Amino acid sequence: MKLSEIDTPAVLIDVDRTEANMQRFQAYADSHKLAVRPHIKTHKLPRFAKRQVELGAVGITCQKIGEAEVMADAGIKDIFLPYNIIGKAKLDRLIVLNNRVKLAVTADSEVTICGLAEAFTGTSKSLDVLVECDTGMGRCGVQTPDEAVELARLIAASDRLNFAGFMTFPKTGTVEETDAFLASAKDKAIAAGLDPRTISNGGSPDMWRAHEVTSATEHRPGTYIYMDRFQVSKGVGTWDDCALTVLATVVSRPTDDRAIVDAGSKALTSDTLGLDGFGRVVGYPEAVVTSLSEEHGAIDLTACKEKPQIGDRLRIIPNHCCVVSNLFDSVILISGDDVVEITPVAARGRVD
Amino acid sequence: MKLSEIDTPAVLIDVDRTEANMQRFQAYADSHKLAVRPHIKTHKLPRFAKRQVELGAVGITCQKIGEAEVMADAGIKDIFLPYNIIGKAKLDRLIVLNNRVKLAVTADSEVTICGLAEAFTGTSKSLDVLVECDTGMGRCGVQTPDEAVELARLIAASDRLNFAGFMTFPKTGTVEETDAFLASAKDKAIAAGLDPRTISNGGSPDMWRAHEVTSATEHRPGTYIYMDRFQVSKGVGTWDDCALTVLATVVSRPTDDRAIVDAGSKALTSDTLGLDGFGRVVGYPEAVVTSLSEEHGAIDLTACKEKPQIGDRLRIIPNHCCVVSNLFDSVILISGDDVVEITPVAARGRVD
Structure with missing residues (x-):
């Protein structure tokens, strides 16, 4: 089957580029003796999760229990779930999942830790818990290394929880601050007699500087497997x-300067990540995707020398590829102009 | 089942409010002798499409053939697809769909019309086609009433196509301009011996002024059934x-001023529609949903007198409800605190 036989809109995944992207970062991390634990939110496909592990990843990262369940079903054996798991429904599923795979979660509060400790009381297998640190992102995480160690003690003191280390999702461009926070938390934990064996850092934008966070033992890149307009804008890839x-x-x-395509926010999403426009049109570098309705994308062709005509098919690199994966029930794996396979996005829409 | 038994994140649909919203606009339109043809993109649920028709809608609007196929399967008999249908794969499906229901599409170019005319040659049932007019939105549509009539002639001259009228999706706040364009196209079409029997206007933001577009015979509101933060900001609802x-x-x-919830862009979407923040937290009017990652929503509580605690459950009104419907495989129908039914979003993810 050829690409020309695929109806639009569709999500194309170039398997050769995907393979090269996976290999490139794995080789970089290997050269720095940094473990890789890819975040599968980007692809949500068991085949790529398995390939990441084959290439040397120590395991994978999922953001939701539902995603982790899909990956466990597919045979993945080592899963990190860097999320505060709250409430009986999720804790019950977490216990089941913990019995199936090598699992770790994060916590950034006493409430989360107490909930985990209570849920795991009497279970046959204890749970690894890392303390999440806010090293500048302004999302979840304790605010200081001292708070991190305080929670580490609480985890270690719990009968069925194991303190497993520290984790952060850093703000882009804060390599030094991230390392300073994590190194301090690590030193303080060791001084307190604890064993922070995993120091987990994440993100693709600064992934080629991951080795500069010398306190980190592993890195969790997500977007690196596909890359997107935002990553290119950050110089992470081409x-x-x-x-x-x-x-x-x-x-x-x-009009002479406007094209409308059948890919709107339901295909490209409204994510701008601070960029102007909603994507890069391959072959038309001067084209600007100016606005999206749900089923229409408006492209300004003013600066284009050649202009696409009605019926022409365009390929658009989205601002943010991860969110695109979540919109489509299936994606088209391609190699050049050949369709390799149409595959369901197995972990799409796993909201909880 | 009670709402308290539903795990998060989840999309809740208050069926009492939905019913009231449908009835309110239908009554308004009835009082102005304006036909209602709701856009199902907002709910993507056969049950509400059927209810809209029961309450008096002349039919429904879908944006994708895939959505229309789901609605035809559910028994809807009259469907408007205001889209340029291009390419053999879609045209083949359109012919099948046209044989199942009363169908109409739009075209805004000779290319689209010629494609339709060629595809429908030799078919047993001809296709209704309206000309799409750009009355200010800057999306699809002919730019002048004269162009509209030119395409109307082309449709009427085709053996298997019927010229059925004019359609627009207007820019918010352009009631007068919209009416002027449509009235002019209508007059010119009649003068040319054509019968523009349907003049179809759309959108929820100006829906209470729909009767001021006196040339229009029907209105296609979408968001009105659920309402959202954007519509409230426009004064369309409360x-x-x-x-x-x-x-x-x-x-x-x-921190004291920050809460993180388990609803990020995968639940609320990144749509801002020009608003600050990403939603309204029910019961916490001073809270600001400042940023979204895929699985995290960050809420600034600085201005809140009372602040929600870890484990508290919040209800958030999104900026744009339609795009939320497309993210979840199922939604929770509720009445007060009772769960009425958990129902699959049948037309979710119908991308083509």
């Missing part, structure tokens, strides 16, 4: 590394 | 009319 594109058809050319 | 909320749990309180 346009030729971008493995995920949205295939769209020009359905209207209402 | 907070108490908002039928769709995202139920989320506070999973972290890293």
Whole structure:
């Protein structure tokens, strides 16, 4: 089957680029003796999770229990779930999951830790828990190394929980601050007689500087497998590394300078990540995806020398590839112009 | 089953508010002798499409053939697909769909019309086609009433296509301009011996002024059934009319002023529609949903007198409810605190 036989809009995944992206970061991490634990939120596909492990990843990262369940079903044996798991429904599922795979979660509060400790009382297998640290992102996480150690003690003191280390999702461009926080937490934990054996750092934007966070033992890149317009804007990869594109058809050319394609926010999402426009049109670098409705993308062709016509098919590199994976029930794996396989996005829509 | 038994994040649909919203607009339109043709993109649920028709809608609007197929399967008999249908794969499906229901599509170019005319040659049932007009939105549509009539002639001259009228999706706040364009196209079409029997206007933001577009014969509101933060900001409804909320749990309180909930862009979407923040927290009007990651929503509680604690469950009215419907495989229908039914979003993810 050829790419030309695929109807639009569709999500194309270039398997050759994906393979190269996975290998490139694994080789970098290997050279720095840094463990890799890819975040599967980007692809949500068991095949790529398995390939990441084959290439040397120590395990994977999932953000939701539902995603982890899909990956455990697919045979993945080592899963990190860097999330505060709250409430009986999720804790019950967590106990089941912990019996199936090598599992770790995070906590950033006494409430979360007490909930985990209570739920795991009397279970046959104890749970690894890392303390989440806010090293600048302003999302979850304790605010100081001292708080991190305080929670580490609480975990270690719990009968069925194991203190397993520290974790952060850093703000882009804060390599030094991230390392300073984690190194301090690590030193203080050791001084307190604790064993922070895993120091887990994450993110793709600063992934080529991951080795500069010398306190970290592992890195959790997500977007690196597909790359996208945001990562290219940060210099993490090139346009030729971008493995995920949205295939769209020009359905209207209402004016000389405007094209409308059949990919809107339901295909590209409204994520801007601070960029202007909603994607990069392959082959039309001067084109600007100016606005999205749910089923229409408006492209300004003013600066384009050649302009696509109605019926032409365009490939658009989205601002943020991870959120695109969550919109489509299936994606088209391609190699050049050949369709390798149409595959369901197994962990799509796993909201809890 | 009670709402308290539902795990988070989840999309809640208050069926009482939904019913009131449907009835309110239908009554308004009836009083102005304006036909209602609701856009099902907002709910994507056959049950509400059927209810809209029961209450007096002349039919429904879908944006994708895949959505229309789901609605035809559910027994809906009259469907408007205001889209340029391009390419053999979609045209083949359109022919099948046209044989199942009363169908109409739009076109805004000779290319689209010629494609339709060629595809329908030799078919047993001809296709209704309206000309799409760009009355200010800057999306699809012919730019002038004269162009509209030119395409109308082309449709009428085709053996298997019927010219059925004009359609627009207007820019918010352009009631006069919209009416002027449509009235001019209508007059010119009649003068040319054509019969523009349907003049179809759309959108929820200006829906209470729909009767001022005196040339229009029908209106296609979408969001009106659920309402959302954007519609409230436009004065179309009140907070108490908002039928769709995202139920989320506070999973972290890293600082005194910050709460993190388990609803991020995968639940609320990144759509801002020009608003600050990403939703309204019910019961915490001073709270600001400042940023979203895929699985985390960050809420600034600085201005809140009372602050939610870890484990508390919040209901968030999203900026744009339609895009939320497309993210969840199922939604929770509620009445007060009772769960009426958990129902699959049948037309979710129908991308083509």
